[in-house]
Amino acid sequence: MLKKNFIGIVYAAFISILIGITAMLLITGTLNRPFSVYVWNAGYSLCLGLPLFANGYLFHWFEKRxxxxxxxxxxxxxxxxxxHFGYSSVVIFIVNWFWFVVVLDQELRNFWASNTSMIISEYIIFVIVAAIIYAISFFRAWRSEVTQSEEIKREALSLKYQVLQNQVNPHFLFNSLNVLGSLIDIDSEKAKEFTRELSLFYRDVLHYKDQDIISLKEEIAFVKKYIYLQQIRFGEALEVEIIANENIRGRVIPLSLQALVENAVKHNEISKANPLKIVIAITDDYELIVENNIQSKKVLEPGSGTGLKNLASRYEFLTGKKVNISENNRYFRVILPLIVLDGK
Structure with a gap:
């Protein structure tokens, strides 16, 4: 880092002296000048050029905020x-005042009259340098935006595949078939109903996987199918409460609500003695809240651990708002910002 800064200072000093010599050539029309003039010119150029180049570091700090x-x-x-204008004005005035009034003992009343053209030329150089800095800054921001957009698209495709893969994975299907097998012997009508709901569930998975966003109503209807299948498996040990304002017309990423419920089921013990309680709430502030009590499994099911992170990235990209994830020793909560289109 120090080496890089040193090289930057040397580069800025070289450019400053070069600009000073060029300016002297343009003003006087010759380079046939005494050595003392070159020394004076170099000192003046360095005092003016280095602070102006340091403007880039100031802008870098300012840019972030x-x-x-x-x-x-x-x-x-x-x-x-x-x-830039404020900083450069201060630098240009102080340097010129020091060299012409203090060093060359020029009277202050003659300062502006005799140095107007030089000061104007320095402002022109400032504009050129500022334009270069702005162009570089804008290009970096644009490139970052494009890169982030492409990354979100890749994550979106990855998440779609991951969600589909999770829903048809052998564990979920195996558990569902076990439940179905038990129901056939106990309650054939219930078994038929379960088979129908399981079929509708997978049909919706295939339907929604190719859509970017869906209505909140559709997502709630879908997650109810998933909850039904899980409650057949766990019975009263799985309690899910949905508190929804039907007037809210926000949209969501398909299967996101289901993914959060599945996350709670996957990572927590569920039994009659320790029921898992999940609350799904939609607020008037266009927020979707999924909260569950924590009773972590001793042995967790395998997973990549990136599903929730990818989901949060997609919501932040679509809404400009961060997903709020919080937990303590009692509960785990995820707050998703609903997607609002055209004020709806």
Whole structure:
């Protein structure tokens, strides 16, 4: 890091001196000048150039806090110009005052009249340098946005495949068939109903896997099928309460609510002595809350551990809001921001 900074300073110093010599050539029309003039020019150029190049470091700090080229381009340009213009004005004035008034003992009243053209040329250089910095900053932001977008698309495809794979995995299917086998001997009508619901469940999985977003109503209807199948398996040991405001018309990523319920079932012990209680709530603030009490399994089912992370990334990409995940020794809670289209 120190080596990189040192190289940057040397590079800035070289460019500053080169610009100073070029300016002297343009103003005087010759390079046939005494050595002392070159020394004075180099000192002046370094005092002016290095702080102006340091403007880039100041902008880098400022950019992280106040610049958003993609979402707020006009505001960002105004803020960037303000910080650059203010900083550069201070540097240009102080350096010129020091060299011409203090070093060369020029009278202050003659300072502006005799140095106006030089100061204007320095502001032109400032504009060029600022334009380069802005262009580099905007390109980086644009490239980051494109990269993030492509990454989200890849994660979306990965999650779609993962959700489909999870629903048809041997464990879920094996447990469902075991339940079905038991019902055939005990209650044939219930077995027929279970078979029908299982068929509808898999049909919906195949239907929704190719959609980017669906209505909240569709997602709730789908998760109820999943809950029904799990409650046949666990009986009263699995308690699920859905508190939904039917007037809310937000949308969700397909199978996301089901994935959160499945996550709770997968990672917690479920028994009559220790029932798993899941609450699904939709608030008026367009938030979807899934909460369950924690009673972790001693031996967890295998999983990649990336499903929830990918789901959170997709919601943040679509809504601009972060998914809130919290837990303590009593409960685990996930809050998803609903997707609102055209104010609906």
């Amino acid at each position: 106040y610049i958003d080229w993609i979402n707020k381009p006009v505001k960002s340009v105004a803020a960037a110009l303000s910080i």
